Amino acid sequence: MQGTSKGGFLRKSQKDYSLAFKLSVVDQVEKGRLTYKQAQVKYGIQGRSTVLVWLRKHGQLDWKSKQAMKDKQPPRSKFQELEARIKRLEQEKMILNRAIDIADEQFGTNIRKKYLPLSQAAFRPKGQVEPPESN
Numbered sequence: 864m865q866g867t868s869k870g871g872f873l874r875k876s877q878k879d880y881s882l883a884f885k886l887s888v889v890d891q892v893e894k895g896r897l898t899y900k901q902a903q904v905k906y907g908i909q910g911r912s913t914v915l916v917w918l919r920k921h922g923q924l925d926w927k928s929k930q931a932m933k934d935k936q937p938p939r940s941k942f943q944e945l946e947a948r949i950k951r952l953e954q955e956k957m958i959l960n961r962a963i964d965i966a967d968e969q970f971g972t973n974i975r976k977k978y979l980p981l982s983q984a985a986f987r988p989k990g991q992v993e994p995p996e997s998n
């Protein structure tokens with residue numbers, strides 16, 4: 864790249880990128896393989912907002928609003944975050960189920976009663992006959 868001196872710093876010349884290259888970079892960012900800043904560094908893209916412009920123009924996700932950009936996570940990291948949340952909720956469920964089992968044992972209660980048939984009867988239209996229970 865040729866540069867010219869202007870005010871004591873080296874100015875880089877503008878670079879043209881092929882459409883295929885732009886689409887490749889956009890695809891990598893949208894799939895979460897790179898952030899737009901990582902793509903800029905990896906491929907030596909000069910402008911600070913060049914990749915963002917490509918994302919807005921060629922991307923499938925909403926890259927237009929600045930607030931969306933702040934909140935935007937690549938799909939892969941969002942997926943990982945949701946997997947971690949599911950794992951934590953499953954652990955909490957296990958703990959709560961164990962607490963119910965302990966309470967049932969210590970106090971002789973049956974906390975896990977089946978309320979479904981009663982709740983269905985409450986929402987049945989008037990005059991409709993209750994179906995026979997099958998065991």
